[in-house]
Amino acid sequence: MSLKLYDSARSGHAHRVRLFLSLLGLPYEKIPVAMPEGAHKSQEYLKLSPLGQVPTLVDGKVVITDSTAALVYLAIRQKAKRWLPMDAEGAARVQRWLSAASGELYRGPVLARAGRVYGRDVDVGRANAESLRLFKWMQSELQDRQWLAADHATIADVAMYSYVRVADEGGLDLADYPAILRWLADVEALDGFEAMPRSAV
Ligand SMILES: N[C@@H](CCC(=O)N[C@@H](CS)C(=O)NCC(=O)O)C(=O)O
Secondary structure, rough: OOOEEOOOOOOHHHHHHHHHHHHHHHOOOEOOOOOOHHHHHHHHHHHHHHOOOOOOEEEOOOOOHHHHHHHHHHHHOOOOOOOOOOOHHHHHHHHHHHHHHHHHHHHHHHHHHHHHHOOOOOOOOHHHHHHHHHHHHHHHHHHHHOOOOOOOOOOOHHHHHHHOOHOOOOOOOOOOOOHHHHHHHHHHHHOOOOOOEEEEE
């Protein structure tokens, strides 16, 4: 098996990549990284991922240490244009959401959850405000369209899904955003969908 994923079950960043591998039906070897024990900062793992982050995707000699980069890599590797349109406008529309996944989503729902679930020292007010801004934007985008970046599912939807699904673990309520709830259900109905594990809060 040439694909290996250095993984952590409750990491939404890792789940994004597991979800896409599953949607593509690609076999891979899963290598758990024991984050609570600090395995992601071990000398051995830092040789692979210099920032000591999970996930890392390895394909033979190719090492990819970022979840959205891994989605792009897999889509192009599989020539899966459906998941990553290659025309200028289509690619830019997808990239907008990959940026949001590492930007607004991270500063909002990801940090809100990290504070509640992992006891990380976060500015809760700021994370909540960022989340509100993101959810309002997603709600308005998804009101008139089924998917975030195209008229079909793309890696934009895969990148945004995992942490929005578990937003409640960060104390965030999606009840006021029916279009987001409908979109989550649409992602979950895709062939090959794999669920994001929940944490006890
Ligand atoms: N930009 C990276 C961020 C990944 C990330 O922040 N992973 C967390 C686990 S959910 C991590 O490894 N944190 C440890 C650290 O940043 O030192 C990606 O998208 O893969």
